[in-house]
Amino acid sequence: MSNMTIRQFVGQRRGHGGRWHWTDIATWIWLIGGTILMFGPALWLVMSSFKSPAQLAEFPPTLLPYAQETVMVEGYDDPLPLYTARLEDGTTAELAEIRRIGTNSQMVDPADPGTRIDVNIADRTPIRSIGFATGNYVEPLVANDFPRFLWNSVFVTVMATLITLLTNSMAAFALSKYRFRGRDAVMLLIVATLMVPLSVILVPLYSVVNFTGLLNSLWGVILPTVATPTGVFLLRQYMLTIPDELLEAARMDHASEWQIYWRIVLPLAAPALAVLAIFSVVWRWNDFLWPLIVLSRRELYTLQVGLNSYAGELNVQWHYILAMTVVTMIPVVLVFVFLQRFITTGIAGAGIK
Amino acid sequence: MVTAPLTLLARIVDPPLRLWQRWTGLNGMAAFFLLPNMAIFGVFVLIPLALNFVYSTTAGTNILLRDRSYVGAEQYARLLDCANYLEPLTCREDQFWTAASNTLVFVIFQVSLMIAVSLITALILNREIRGRSFFRAVFFFPVLLSPVVVGLIWKWILQRQGLLNLMMVNLGLEPEVWLNDRFYSFVATIGVSTWAHMGFYTLILLAGLQAIPKDLYEAAEMDATPPTRVFRRITLPLLGPNLAVVLVLALIRGVQIFDEVFVLTGGGPGTSTLYLTQYIYEVGFASLLRNPGLAAAASIVMGAVLVVLTLAQLSLSRRSERAGER
Structure with a gap:
């Protein structure tokens, strides 16, 4: 075993090609195993979300969703489920079931709808093919309070992100481009509160929100989250790199301070604003503990709180929960597919989350 | 298109702001730009921070301060x-101590696992591999x-x-009802939270590895330094600051663990996965005999940690920065 390859494994990159070394094999086992472990659980959830309730209760579960085949038989309004049945004379036939009475199943040959055949239910097996129970998605979308939750989540996410971008960028502008007394103190205060997580101030924050009359209102979810120290910090660091000469030139041309902020600094800070916007969308979409506390009226629940309440019901309807979880995942998966690069560079640069 | 109303709004607010600017100068403008953020910040972060201490010295089930009595x-x-x-x-308050000791054991195992797994992954991703x-x-x-x-994904995987x-x-093994078992549930909370955050x-860590100058490794290669020593003498010390950040961030997050555990196990079975934040939530809001004062006191203890x-x-x-300068 050569020293070179181990060194490359523990310390740095593999610099040259050549034969496979055990560290290469270990690397690929880790990467492929990791890929399965990271994506597998979510994929399993997506596949399960297309299964019918009966299929979800089966053990062992199948990997893919299956649906029982049905057939239209003359003289019956609804499609009838198809079975392979073993008849009394020992032959098998594909029959459609009309109804089940006790351990007996009344069946009919689709080609010959006139004659009924009685079969013991032990002697029939359903004919299934891959099929998607799309009802899991459609039914909650039209019937339950799910659309409400979805709308609440969208509203909270969009509003909180817009307000975050505006207020944080204004504060960052003041902290990076003006010299005034107490500026360092303000900055220190903001950075210090990075240490104050929500879970430490739950009780008094609830009392403040209660006092301001925002309890059981979506604004009670939005407002406490928008003055993010992370956002102010990130934007300030970026705005510090914008040369002051640009601002001076604009002042020569009688631009107001507001115009300088709006027409010069904001467009130049667009990359940082984009990173903060992505973060804010993911944060607010995923928020759980605070909405759980502030919102006690069901019609105000966000998706996360709604999902939790469905999962906590006595009679858990997994087929709906799985489908709604998938819907909840969609925006985040879109962010992952299209914007993941911005987030990873943001984290690597500033260590924020 | 989307920005049209915004542009209009920005134009409408400009004239009054010009007046304000002429009247108060640049200091006044700085105050104007800071005001919205600091007002929200003050009301929803600073005031609650101070109020927390007040709540922790009062008793009663009512959240309104005037209905609460001072108890020191x-x-x-x-x-x-x-x-x-x-x-x-x-x-x-046996629940608090159960939650605290659960949290301690959880943090020890979860943070160790987290650092091990993410360090290995970062080292592997730092190699020149395809994709x-x-x-x-x-x-x-x-x-x-x-x-x-x-929480729901894993609850679905771990169910019967x-x-x-x-x-x-x-x-060929016996199936288990994983989340009905105290030990397996505890292990599940560790594994699931590591799964969710290791990336x-x-x-x-990967950013730290990529910042290590390559010529150091080239020099070591020329001296035929044994690989374990390269790792101990170059990689680990230069990765030190990033490892410290990861260690402390993981500790801070680990102490506050709540959401995914609450959905996955709900703190159970029994109190086997009851952690501090859930204790605070239950005492302050969820239980019938809620006690905001006690919850505030517990959250101050957690905040101190x-x-x-x-x-x-x-x-x-700071120390590793100084070491880097030397």
């Missing part, structure tokens, strides 16, 4: 009253998922008819 340090006394601190059940950016993204995927979704039991049966720490951890991070990173 009684809530703290109740919280810390213990016959034997190593045995949570001998304490007056590196793809794999970097792969490990980051669960970080974006909401904790509720994470779940994927894990399918694998157990295929391997974040991997990124920080977090402050100590953060200060430790600051001094650690």
Whole structure:
């Protein structure tokens, strides 16, 4: 075993090609195993979300969703489920079931709808093919309070992100481009509160929100989250790199301070604003503990709180929960597919989350 | 298109702001730009921070301060009253001590696992492999998922008819009801939270690895330095600041663990996965005999731990910075 390859494994990159070394094999086992472990659980959830309730209760579960085949038989309004049945004379036939009475199943040959055949239910097996129970998605979308939750989540996410971008960028502008007394103190205060997580101030924050009359209102979810120290910090660091000469030139041309902020600094800070916007969308979409506390009226629940309440019901309807979880995942998966690069560079640069 | 109303709004607010600027000068403008953020910040962060101490010295079930009575340090006394601190059940507030000791054990195992797994992954992603950016993204995927979704995904896998039991049966083993078992539930909370967050720490460590100058390794190669020593003498020390950040961030997050565990196990079975934040939530809001004062006192105790951890991070990173200068 050569020293070179181990060194490359523990310390740095593999610099040259050549034969496979055990560290290469270990690397690929880790990467492929990791890929399965990271994506597998979510994929399993997506596949399960297309299964019918009966299929979800089966053990062992199948990997893919299956649906029982049905057939239209003359003289019956609804499609009838198809079975392979073993008849009394020992032959098998594909029959459609009309109804089940006790351990007996009344069946009919689709080609010959006139004659009924009685079969013991032990002697029939359903004919299934891959099929998607799309009802899991459609039914909650039209019937339950799910659309409400979805709308609440969208509203909270969009509003909180817009307000975050505006207020944080204004504060960052003041902290990076003006010299005034107490500026360092303000900055220190903001950075210090990075240490104050929500879970430490739950009780008094609830009392403040209660006092301001925002309890059981979506604004009670939005407002406490928008003055993010992370956002102010990130934007300030970026705005510090914008040369002051640009601002001076604009002042020569009688631009107001507001115009300088709006027409010069904001467009130049667009990359940082984009990173903060992505973060804010993911944060607010995923928020759980605070909405759980502030919102006690069901019609105000966000998706996360709604999902939790469905999962906590006595009679858990997994087929709906799985489908709604998938819907909840969609925006985040879109962010992952299209914007993941911005987030990873943001984290690597500033260590924020 | 989307920006049209915004542009209009920006134009409308300009004339009054010009007046304000002429009247108060640049200092007044600085105040104007700071005001919205600092007002929200003050009302929803600073005031609650101060109020927390007030709440922790009062008693009653009502959240309104005027309906609460001052009791001094009684809530703290109740919280810390213990016959034997190593045995949570001998304490007056046994739930708090159970939650605290659960959190301690959880943090020790979860943070060790987290650092081991993300360090290995970062070292592997630092090699020149095909599709590196793809794999970097792969490990980051669960970080974006909401904790509720994470909890539900794993609850679905660990349930009686779940994927894990399918694998157990295929391997010829007995299926289990994992989340009904105290030990397995505890292990599940560690594994699931590591699964969900390791990508974040991997990124920080990977950034640190990529910042290490390559010529150091080339020099070591020329001297035929043994690889283990290269790792100990070059990689680890130069990765030090990033490792310190990862350690403390993981500790801080670990102490506050709530969302995914709450959805996955609900703190159970029994109190086997009851952690501090859930204790605060239940005492302050969820239980019938809610006690906001006690919850505030508990959250101050937890906050003190977090402050100590953060200060430790600051001094650690300062020390490693100084070491880097030398």
